[in-house]
Amino acid sequence: MAANFITNWNNYPQEKSQFSTAVFGQDFETALARQPSFIVRGNGRCYGDASLGASVVSSLKFNRVLSFDEVAGILTCQSGLMLSNILELSMPKGWFLPVTPGTRFITVGGAVASDVHGKNHHKDGSFSQHVINIKILTPTGSIVSCSPTENSDFFWFTCGGMGLTGIILEVTFRLKKIETGFIKQVQIKAKDLNEVLELFEQYSNYTYSVAWIDCLKTGADFGRSILMVGEHATIHELPNAARLLPKKPIVLSVPFNFPSFVLNGFSVKAFNAVYYGKNFKREIHSIASYEKFFYPLDAILHWNRIYGSRGFVQYQFVIPKQVGKAGIRDILTRISAKGWGSFLAVLKLFGVQQGPISFNMEGYTLALDIPINSKLFSFLDELDKMVKEYGGRIYLTKDARMKAEIFHSTYPNAATFTTFLNKVDPEKKLVSSLSRRLQIK
Amino acid sequence: MTTVLILGATSEVALALADQLAAKSFNLILAARHAERLNPVKADLTIRFGVTVTVAEFDAAQVTTHADFYAQLSPKPDAAICVFGFLGDHEKAIQNWEECATILTSNFVGAVSILNIVANDFENRKAGVLVGVSSVAGERGRQSNYFYGSAKAGFTAYLSGLRNRLFKSSVHVVTVKPGFIRTRMIAGIPTPGLLTASADQVARKIIGAMQAKRNVIYIVPAWRWIMLVIRSIPESIFKRLRL
Numbered sequence: 038m039a040a041n042f043i044t045n046w047n048n049y050p051q052e053k054s055q056f057s058t059a060v061f062g063q064d065f066e067t068a069l070a071r072q073p074s075f076i077v078r079g080n081g082r083c084y085g086d087a088s089l090g091a092s093v094v095s096s097l098k099f100n101r102v103l104s105f106d107e108v109a110g111i112l113t114c115q116s117g118l119m120l121s122n123i124l125e126l127s128m129p130k131g132w133f134l135p136v137t138p139g140t141r142f143i144t145v146g147g148a149v150a151s152d153v154h155g156k157n158h159h160k161d162g163s164f165s166q167h168v169i170n171i172k173i174l175t176p177t178g179s180i181v182s183c184s185p186t187e188n189s190d191f192f193w194f195t196c197g198g199m200g201l202t203g204i205i206l207e208v209t210f211r212l213k214k215i216e217t218g219f220i221k222q223v224q225i226k227a228k229d230l231n232e233v234l235e236l237f238e239q240y241s242n243y244t245y246s247v248a249w250i251d252c253l254k255t256g257a258d259f260g261r262s263i264l265m266v267g268e269h270a271t272i273h274e275l276p277n278a279a280r281l282l283p284k285k286p287i288v289l290s291v292p293f294n295f296p297s298f299v300l301n302g303f304s305v306k307a308f309n310a311v312y313y314g315k316n317f318k319r320e321i322h323s324i325a326s327y328e329k330f331f332y333p334l335d336a337i338l339h340w341n342r343i344y345g346s347r348g349f350v351q352y353q354f355v356i357p358k359q360v361g362k363a364g365i366r367d368i369l370t371r372i373s374a375k376g377w378g379s380f381l382a383v384l385k386l387f388g389v390q391q392g393p394i395s396f397n398m399e400g401y402t403l404a405l406d407i408p409i410n411s412k413l414f415s416f417l418d419e420l421d422k423m424v425k426e427y428g429g430r431i432y433l434t435k436d437a438r439m440k441a442e443i444f445h446s447t448y449p450n451a452a453t454f455t456t457f458l459n460k461v462d463p464e465k466k467l468v469s470s471l472s473r474r475l476q477i478k
Numbered sequence: 479m480t481t482v483l484i485l486g487a488t489s490e491v492a493l494a495l496a497d498q499l500a501a502k503s504f505n506l507i508l509a510a511r512h513a514e515r516l517n518p519v520k521a522d523l524t525i526r527f528g529v530t531v532t533v534a535e536f537d538a539a540q541v542t543t544h545a546d547f548y549a550q551l552s553p554k555p556d557a558a559i560c561v562f563g564f565l566g567d568h569e570k571a572i573q574n575w576e577e578c579a580t581i582l583t584s585n586f587v588g589a590v591s592i593l594n595i596v597a598n599d600f601e602n603r604k605a606g607v608l609v610g611v612s613s614v615a616g617e618r619g620r621q622s623n624y625f626y627g628s629a630k631a632g633f634t635a636y637l638s639g640l641r642n643r644l645f646k647s648s649v650h651v652v653t654v655k656p657g658f659i660r661t662r663m664i665a666g667i668p669t670p671g672l673l674t675a676s677a678d679q680v681a682r683k684i685i686g687a688m689q690a691k692r693n694v695i696y697i698v699p700a701w702r703w704i705m706l707v708i709r710s711i712p713e714s715i716f717k718r719l720r721l
Contacts (some may be wrong), residue, residue: 060488060490060493061488061515061518062515098493101518101519101521101522102521102525102526103518103521103522104521104525105525115518126525
């Protein structure tokens with residue numbers, strides 16, 4: 038074991054941790070036997086302290102594909118395998134991920150522990166909806182196989198359970214049949230917030246939908262947006278011949294942390310104006326590669342560095358649908374008034390929630406990046422209270438600073454979750470900085 | 479298709495070799511103690527690369543089992559890479575013969591035993607490549623690790639002699655002398671970053687050397703010059719150093 042400073046994608050917080058790597062399942066058993074406590078860490082793409090702690094065990098080398106049924110589209114793998122590796126294997130055989138977040142550089146274990154969602158949440162639910170079985174090494178050292186029907190309490194508290202129920206060893210899940218690696222997409226310009234919220238309803242038949250929203254714009258254009266919806270293209274819909282795999286995209290990289298003055302109100306407004314203004318027509322139909330549609334930011338490696346060495350937070354919350362329009366308007370007004378730059382503000386309408394501890398609920402979710410400044414956290418505490426009053430909650434995977442009280446009062450099953458964790462992990466073997474901060478363990 | 483035997487296949491260098499060789503469509507025989515741990519690796523490489531992978535139980539220290547181990551391999555390998563080794567606890571080995579014997583057996587006696595058998599087969603077939611992963615520690619005995627170092631020195635000399643003998647039979651022998659490798663073996667011991675290679679880097683160099691029929695390779699080039707300096711220090715001075 039070596040002691041290193043470790044941080045996640047948003048460069049905040051940075052913590053000194055004992056770091057080791059698991060290669061075989063036995064390595065996790067050894068860690069349980071020898072270490073007072075630790076947390077398993079995947080590719081570190083969360084935006085906070087979920088995979089940080091005094092001691093972390095990396096799963097990145099615990100990444101073997103164990104079986105792949107190419108006819109039924111069912112894959113079993115070890116938890117450290119990355120979604121990008123799955124796509125390399127499955128795309129040429131005509132299978133896509135059932136649910137994918139905005140980056141393919143996360144592990145399957147992370148996808149389960151965060152119960153990740155994608156642009157198709159309103160149609161297909163979150164990742165856990167497609168999981169058939171999970172094999173867990175419990176904190177007390179036994180191996181449990183769980184599914185929605187077998188050891189279902191373990192299954193549901195593990196999906197979205199932030200790695201605290203046990204060590205996720207293996208995951209079996211269903212893939213999605215596709216004909217091509219391309220997406221038939223439509224981009225629709227919305228002049229303000231009302232219009233984009235209505236467009237979500239209007240275009241809800243599309244499998245994939247997400248809106249980019251300019252949250253710095255005040256006045257009449259407040260909430261101007263571009264809604265992007267899409268469907269997997271069939272072979273016949275492609276202009277020339279059936280090509281399952283698009284050409285390799287050009288990958289750019291941000292080589293170092295930008296100084297913090299690079300991102301300011303002016304530069305972000307300029308970016309947003311260009312981004313919005315590039316769509317001259319109200320509606321644009323086009324064919325995009327799956328990489329361009331699902332992972333636009335993966336094409337810029339280390340894009341997180343544009344926020345500088347102080348890092349940033351991503352604030353993502355969800356507000357129930359009934360009060361969603363008023364809630365989003367209310368909170369977005371507060372954010373716009375501050376004018377603290379954010380390239381990316383993403384709005385989406387979720388479908389119904391699955392797991393008891395998962396973030397998702399039927400309603401509107403908004404996610405935006407904000408560079409860290411000295412007044413930011415007290416401002417976000419105020420936003421937390423608004424989210425709570427609207428009956429919403431904050432995404433743990435994106436969280437680095439929420440107060441424990443907010444978590445316990447906004448996640449309806451927080452109490453049963455902590456009771457379950459006390460039962461399965463009486464010695465508190467699996468502990469992260471997040472679980473300490475939010476007083477989950 | 480060519481089959482490569484990897485001896486000591488649970489080490490991180492061995493796993494990196496397996497990944498890279500499978501990606502190049504080589505079939506593999508993965509031999510190690512606790513070979514059942516390698517079943518996930520077998521499944522993974524078979525699914526991702528469509529190669530044939532065999533997992534076999536092998537214990538370098540049990541030299542009497544080596545002949546049977548090799549006899550039951552089918553098909554026989556076209557190349558063999560001897561990766562296993564054991565750093566051991568030098569301080570403990572000074573007082574404890576068992577620890578000392580394990581270091582000598584794992585790094586020298588066991589390696590010679592299995593490579594003798596493979597070498598005879600390759601010599602009969604007049605083809606094959608043998609790779610021995612030795613160490614820079616074998617170039618001069620130092621007070622901090624001379625059990626490991628002397629075993630590796632013996633192994634390096636053995637590989638040199640083997641290369642000399644098998645040259646006329648078209649069997650090639652590669653000696654690999656890694657310095658520090660960033661694996662669990664040295665996890666916790668701080669190592670100089672520029673002199674430390676990753677397991678992937680070691681594997682890439684080994685495969686390159688097998689294909690180019692190199693004789694003796696260092697992984698990080700600086701080690702060649704560092705060891706040249708260390709070898710050239712007069713013994714009267716060397717014995718006074720804390721190394």
